[in-house]
Amino acid sequence: MDLSNTLNLKFFLAIFHEKMYFRYMMDDTPQENEREVCICFHVPLHKLVKFYRLHHPAVPSLFSQCYSAGTGCGWCIPFLQKIYEQLKQGQPATIKMSKEEYLSRRKEYHRQTNYQEKS
Numbered sequence: 001m002d003l004s005n006t007l008n009l010k011f012f013l014a015i016f017h018e019k020m021y022f023r024y025m026m027d028d029t030p031q032e033n034e035r036e037v038c039i040c041f042h043v044p045l046h047k048l049v050k051f052y053r054l055h056h057p058a059v060p061s062l063f064s065q066c067y068s069a070g071t072g073c074g075w076c077i078p079f080l081q082k083i084y085e086q087l088k089q090g091q092p093a094t095i096k097m098s099k100e101e102y103l104s105r106r107k108e109y110h111r112q113t114n115y116q117e118k119s
Protein backbone atom coordinates (compact mmCIF):
# COMPACT_ATOMS: atom_id res chain seq x y z
CA MET A 1 0.00 0.00 0.00
CA ASP A 2 1.52 3.32 -1.03
CA LEU A 3 1.36 6.59 0.91
CA SER A 4 -1.50 7.96 -1.17
CA ASN A 5 -3.72 4.94 -0.41
CA THR A 6 -2.82 5.11 3.28
CA LEU A 7 -3.80 8.79 3.43
CA ASN A 8 -7.05 8.10 1.57
CA LEU A 9 -7.88 5.30 3.98
CA LYS A 10 -7.11 7.51 7.01
CA PHE A 11 -9.22 10.30 5.55
CA PHE A 12 -12.10 7.91 4.89
CA LEU A 13 -11.92 6.49 8.42
CA ALA A 14 -11.81 9.98 9.95
CA ILE A 15 -14.91 11.07 7.99
CA PHE A 16 -16.70 7.80 8.78
CA HIS A 17 -15.89 8.09 12.48
CA GLU A 18 -17.07 11.72 12.57
CA LYS A 19 -20.38 10.84 10.89
CA MET A 20 -21.00 7.85 13.15
CA TYR A 21 -20.15 9.86 16.27
CA PHE A 22 -22.43 12.67 15.18
CA ARG A 23 -25.26 10.19 14.50
CA TYR A 24 -24.77 8.56 17.87
CA MET A 25 -25.03 11.89 19.67
CA MET A 26 -28.36 12.64 18.01
CA ASP A 27 -31.74 11.09 18.51
CA ASP A 28 -32.68 8.50 15.90
CA THR A 29 -35.54 10.33 14.24
CA PRO A 30 -34.90 13.17 11.80
CA GLN A 31 -37.98 15.00 13.10
CA GLU A 32 -36.52 15.00 16.60
CA ASN A 33 -33.21 16.39 15.36
CA GLU A 34 -34.95 19.19 13.47
CA ARG A 35 -37.05 20.00 16.50
CA GLU A 36 -36.48 23.50 17.83
CA VAL A 37 -35.18 23.58 21.39
CA CYS A 38 -34.93 27.36 21.59
CA ILE A 39 -38.15 28.55 20.04
CA CYS A 40 -37.26 32.25 20.38
CA PHE A 41 -34.24 31.90 18.10
CA HIS A 42 -35.32 28.79 16.16
CA VAL A 43 -32.35 26.69 17.27
CA PRO A 44 -32.90 23.00 16.50
CA LEU A 45 -31.46 20.12 18.48
CA HIS A 46 -28.97 19.12 15.78
CA LYS A 47 -27.37 22.60 15.82
CA LEU A 48 -26.82 22.33 19.57
CA VAL A 49 -25.29 18.87 19.19
CA LYS A 50 -23.01 20.12 16.43
CA PHE A 51 -22.01 23.16 18.50
CA TYR A 52 -21.17 20.90 21.44
CA ARG A 53 -19.15 18.55 19.25
CA LEU A 54 -17.15 21.37 17.67
CA HIS A 55 -16.60 23.67 20.65
CA HIS A 56 -16.82 21.46 23.75
CA PRO A 57 -18.33 24.26 25.85
CA ALA A 58 -17.22 24.26 29.49
CA VAL A 59 -20.67 25.21 30.81
CA PRO A 60 -24.24 24.92 29.45
CA SER A 61 -24.66 28.69 29.26
CA LEU A 62 -22.17 28.77 26.38
CA PHE A 63 -24.93 27.34 24.21
CA SER A 64 -25.88 31.01 23.97
CA GLN A 65 -23.09 31.28 21.40
CA CYS A 66 -25.04 28.86 19.23
CA TYR A 67 -27.45 31.18 17.43
CA SER A 68 -28.24 32.91 20.78
CA ALA A 69 -29.99 29.83 22.20
CA GLY A 70 -31.50 30.54 25.58
CA THR A 71 -31.15 34.33 25.46
CA GLY A 72 -34.78 35.17 24.73
CA CYS A 73 -37.57 34.31 27.12
CA GLY A 74 -35.45 31.80 29.06
CA TRP A 75 -37.91 28.92 28.72
CA CYS A 76 -35.42 26.59 27.06
CA ILE A 77 -32.58 27.09 29.58
CA PRO A 78 -33.38 23.99 31.71
CA PHE A 79 -33.59 21.95 28.50
CA LEU A 80 -30.27 23.33 27.28
CA GLN A 81 -28.76 22.30 30.61
CA LYS A 82 -30.24 18.80 30.28
CA ILE A 83 -28.97 18.45 26.72
CA TYR A 84 -25.54 19.60 27.87
CA GLU A 85 -25.49 16.95 30.61
CA GLN A 86 -26.62 14.25 28.17
CA LEU A 87 -23.88 15.12 25.73
CA LYS A 88 -21.26 15.44 28.46
CA GLN A 89 -22.13 11.92 29.63
CA GLY A 90 -21.90 10.62 26.05
CA GLN A 91 -25.64 10.03 25.76
CA PRO A 92 -27.78 10.96 22.77
CA ALA A 93 -29.37 14.39 23.13
CA THR A 94 -33.13 14.28 23.44
CA ILE A 95 -36.07 16.09 24.99
CA LYS A 96 -38.43 13.74 26.73
CA MET A 97 -41.55 15.74 26.03
CA SER A 98 -43.76 15.92 22.97
CA LYS A 99 -43.40 18.96 20.78
CA GLU A 100 -46.99 19.94 21.53
CA GLU A 101 -46.49 19.74 25.28
CA TYR A 102 -43.21 21.65 25.00
CA LEU A 103 -44.92 24.51 23.16
CA SER A 104 -47.91 24.46 25.48
CA ARG A 105 -45.75 24.62 28.60
CA ARG A 106 -43.71 27.43 27.07
CA LYS A 107 -46.90 29.39 26.49
CA GLU A 108 -47.90 28.82 30.12
CA TYR A 109 -44.40 29.93 31.23
CA HIS A 110 -44.86 33.16 29.25
CA ARG A 111 -48.23 33.71 30.87
CA GLN A 112 -46.82 33.19 34.37
CA THR A 113 -43.82 35.44 33.78
CA ASN A 114 -45.75 38.08 31.82
CA TYR A 115 -43.29 37.62 28.98
CA GLN A 116 -44.33 39.47 25.84
CA GLU A 117 -43.13 37.82 22.64
CA LYS A 118 -41.85 40.21 20.02
CA SER A 119 -43.64 39.71 16.73
Ligand code: FES
Nearest residue numbers: 039040072073074
Ligand atom coordinates in the same frame (compact mmCIF):
# COMPACT_ATOMS: atom_id res chain seq x y z
S1 FES B 1 -37.28 29.44 23.93
FE1 FES B 1 -35.16 29.74 24.17
S2 FES B 1 -35.02 31.72 25.00
FE2 FES B 1 -37.13 31.49 24.61
